[in-house]
């Protein structure tokens with residue numbers, strides 16, 4: 001159904017091709033998963049199928065890509081719209097209408113479908129993706145995950161033969177991700193739809209794939225095969241595969257269920273090791289005697305223009321004693337929605353807290369309240385001792401830094417080097433600190449590239465580095481792993497653990513259960529704006545089908561959460 005013949009893509013000004021010599025076929029009615037490290041060229045390859053590369057991105061495409069027999073070089077994306085539905089990594093930039101219902105209907109209208117068919121499919125899709133309650137809502141007022149559902153729904157309604165999906169579950173809560181993947185599998189099995197999907201969170205998707213295409217390194221030839229075969233050699237793999245490799249299981253398990261069936265022996269070996277979950281999984285970092293020296297930094301979500309930045313005074317820490325942030329009976333209203341209801345949360349220095357919960361539960365709203373972007377409708381909020389919405393941004397930015405859900409909002413320079421130089425200057429840091437952090441998170445990003453042209457993971461790494469350079473006492477990260485491969489995630493974990501050990505407090509809103517298990521001392525779950533669980537990570541996640549990481553599910557009732565913990569315990573037991 002999709003054929004790549006010796007495909008090479010070179011972007012303008014690039015020294016080397018982003019994708020080189022790719023030759024492969026995606027058969028009709030299969031779900032093919034495209035995997036590989038951040039920046040390896042996955043989105044580029046997907047773009048050649050929808051025609052966005054090179055028609056919209058520029059650059060040159062050599063070789064040939066055909067979809068249902070149509071050559072994507074000679075057919076514009078518009079001329080492929082009846083066969084290919086595409087969801088990109090940034091749905092917001094692709095929405096064409098204002099409301100949920102209109103967006104679901106738009107693709108069908110352009111293809112001239114009959115009104116009764118359109119009506120029926122809109123209703124079906126609203127139900128399928130849990131969007132019925134949001135049908136009249138302006139898209140701009142939806143949470144990140146709600147927007148991603150609309151984007152997926154809008155490509156399903158025209159029933160295209162081919163779906164091209166770039167990290168389609170990156171903003172979805174675990175249950176919603178499962179639902180969407182089940183829907184996709186049904187389309188593949190029942191309607192013969194062909195799906196080509198790139199995804200980093202393999203723990204969510206690998207078991208649904210008929211075939212996996214691995215791009216191992218930029219410009220390297222793809223490795224194609226059955227999921228278990230490719231996972232055996234892949235540099236990116238989910239925790240269950242890691243466990244299988246560690247325990248020498250063959251064939252490798254792809255699902256928690258497969259792994260549980262094999263895990264009896266492993267459970268026995270681990271039973272005598274000191275269980276990390278018996279107390280706190282990762283003991284919180286020792287709290288420092290002195291608060292960290294909070295350097296000057298720019299919360300660019302608030303202070304976006306260079307002119308505003310220039311006014312920020314180079315002043316010293318906003319370090320009062322006591323908690324770094326407090327929400328007390330905090331309620332926040334957004335339009336008609338009561339997004340937070342009487343939330344109680346205290347964040348101490350050195351603590352890392354994962355905020356979890358369904359799409360639309362209020363996670364981003366809480367982070368926004370901590371930086372004063374939203375005001376309480378009742379109750380109170382304090383960050384670093386200040387009332388954020390009544391504090392001058394240039395004062396507040398010494399106390400708290402936010403990496404927003406959309407990292408683009410934080411970046412405004414023309415090059416990576418320029419962005420980093422500005423970040424160092426804002427932070428009063430030694431020149432080169434930000435650049436070193438970028439390279440630490442994802443190696444190989446060129447200085448001269450425009451942030452707009454970075455891959456999703458590369459752009460997030462840059463935004464993280466910009467905020468981390470400032471080393472604020474309170475760090476807020478909204479879904480900080482989109483586009484990041486496992487290795488980049490592990491490096492981020494190391495950096496954040498280091499900051500926590502120095503006494504910085506970190507609050508991350510995330511759907512990434514594996515990240516929460518690695519990093520968080522404490523998990524707070526929000527549901528419909530209320531705190532419904534708050535406790536040490538293992539206590540909260542181990543018994544939760546939605547939020548437990550794979551290792552916990554495999555080894556339950558033992559309280560192990562991560563592959564690293566198991567590896568260490570086995571090494572100690574030898």
Ligand SMILES: Nc1ncnc2c1ncn2[C@@H]1O[C@H](COP(=O)(O)OP(=O)(O)OP(=O)(O)O)[C@@H](O)[C@H]1O
Nearest residue numbers: 011018038039040041042043044453455456457483
């Ligand atoms: N429009 C562009 N101009 C120049 N370079 C680009 C452009 N788009 C992407 N690149 C570069 O091409 C390479 C591949 O990017 P691509 O987005 O395809 O990677 P990816 O595998 O999808 O990454 P991620 O996992 O982070 O989403 C990257 O090094 C990126 O910087």
Ligand SMILES: Nc1ncnc2c1ncn2[C@@H]1O[C@H](COP(=O)(O)OP(=O)(O)OP(=O)(O)O)[C@@H](O)[C@H]1O
Nearest residue numbers: 141143144145334335339359360361362363364365
């Ligand atoms: N500008 C807005 N106007 C009205 N309602 C809004 C607005 N922004 C968000 N909401 C609503 O507030 C609620 C909380 O949204 P929020 O973005 O905090 O959720 P979230 O937990 O971060 O979700 P996600 O996991 O999808 O990112 C949702 O119901 C959302 O639809």
